[in-house]
Amino acid sequence: MIKKNSPIPIYYQLGETIKELIEKGELKPGDVLPAEREYAEMFQISRMTVRQAFTQLVNEGYLHRIQGKGTFVAERKPKIEQALQGLTSFTEDMEARGMKPGSQLVSFEIIPATSLIAKQLGIQEYGPVYEIKRIRLADHMPMALETNYISANFIKGLTEKIVNQSLYSFIQEQLGMKISHATQVIESSIASELEAKYLQIQPGAPVMLIQRNTFLKDGTPVELVKSSYRADRYKFMIQLNR
Amino acid sequence: MIKKNSPIPIYYQLGETIKELIEKGELKPGDVLPAEREYAEMFQISRMTVRQAFTQLVNEGYLHRIQGKGTFVAERKPKIEQALQGLTSFTEDMEARGMKPGSQLVSFEIIPATSLIAKQLGIQEYGPVYEIKRIRLADHMPMALETNYISANFIKGLTEKIVNQSLYSFIQEQLGMKISHATQVIESSIASELEAKYLQIQPGAPVMLIQRNTFLKDGTPVELVKSSYRADRYKFMIQLNR
DNA sequence: AAGGAATAGTTGTCTATACCAATTGATATG
DNA sequence: CATATCAATTGGTATAGACAACTATTCCTT
Secondary structure (H helix, E strand, O other): OOOOOOOOOHHHHHHHHHHHHHHHOOOOOOOEOOOHHHHHHHHOOOHHHHHHHHHHHHHHOOEEEEOOOEEEEOOOOOHHHHHHHHHHOHHHHHHHOOOOEEEEEEEEEEEEOOHHHHHHHOOOOOOEEEEEEEEEEEOOEEEEEEEEEEEOOOOOOOOHHHHHOOHHHHHHHHOOOOEEEEEEEEEEEEOOHHHHHHHOOOOOOEEEEEEEEEEEOOOOEEEEEEEEEEOOOOOEEEEEOO | OOOOOOOOOHHHHHHHHHHHHHHHOOOOOOOEOOOHHHHHHHHOOOHHHHHHHHHHHHHHOOEEEEOOOEEEEOOOOOHHHHHHHHHHOHHHHHHHOOOOEEEEEEEEEEEEOOHHHHHHHOOOOOOEEEEEEEEEEEOOEEEEEEEEEEEOOOOOOOOHHHHHOOHHHHHHHHOOOOEEEEEEEEEEEEOOHHHHHHHOOOOOOEEEEEEEEEEEOOOOEEEEEEEEEEOOOOOEEEEEOO
């Protein structure tokens, strides 16, 4: 399990091992871990090395320590990861609110990028871009009208079928890209005729416009999402820790 | 400078000392710090203890290390601190947008807490609460209508004069309390008669409602702020890193 | 002049040990 | 029965030293 003659540091190996146990569910939130001294003896390594592994996981939000009692699996997932989840996936957002998410495809096209979209996606003007329009449902009622823009050269093999599943997990898992950060712009507006029709509200009723740009670690834009949420059904919530 | 027989841990003393140097500007972004072994010899402490101090500051975003080269003062302030700044102070928010912030007091009262307010401030119902209503200006034009609620037992000595300065810095600097986290709820709505009057817009025009709850480290609520922003002038922007 | 080897200085990892501080539960005591 | 004390167990702090990995410089060889 732990290789002492590996170029990978022991504390790192141990840390990853514990992370896996947590993610597999073998260690559940609130569980107490074996004591530092136990790990040290178990793997025949120094207690300080165990502490180095623990400390890193504490900093990442996986564990918390209580002097005299023990080290425990944290109740919540790491805060940064949590924040991004809420931002990236409509599905998970709705599930967190106790509602059943759904989706209804309005249109699925490849269009030439307008200058504004091209700029935001970091591609050439008139370059091919997927434009995916969907009505987002919560408990079978319209919650938002969402339009995704993704460079067709960047993400290949997108089909209507995939769109019915999670676009976000397709990007992340199938293409092996890891989204590192996102910007959101939120503004308040009133529903246009078109929005009103799709959202089943009156024209002029308040809506919340959310524009999200997501990026890879190196700053490459991944996608652009413009959404109109029904103000009577949706509140945007955010918690900033520390 | 470093007291070895203090109940305060040496690594913590050293960390705070270095933080002060950075905040005073004696150590500037990009500067290289004395080597770990130098610190160890300078204060007659173990190199591992120095490392513990450094590691903490690295995690907090004050320093970054490069193996073989040295330890450097980070270029930017810690991101978490940065994020909270933008959230907590209307003044700083407007300045960041290149606008001149202003304030116009509407009312300043001590009222008995409603059950909702009492619950959010963690006090007894009907307990005394400052209710501070202000029109927030940007470039001399109304931007938002803001109402603060603060427990009068918790924060004493609040006067109308103080309100004209920064309420946030009063709490933090004068009272020595450090705000650790905040939750925000953002929703979209349309202006009531009253809001329209204060914001100089038409009733029925879109507004953005922002409710912010701020807390100390131990979870004690500090204040509750309800704001109505003019949708034609204000967009809420947020960046999530990692 | 170019390239490589040696070297010194840096942070990174790891060990083994010691004692302190907080919590818990068992035990003795009133 | 309540309470004080003690012992065991836990994480927290600190030491001293060793070697690895990486960087930059210097100096030597070609």
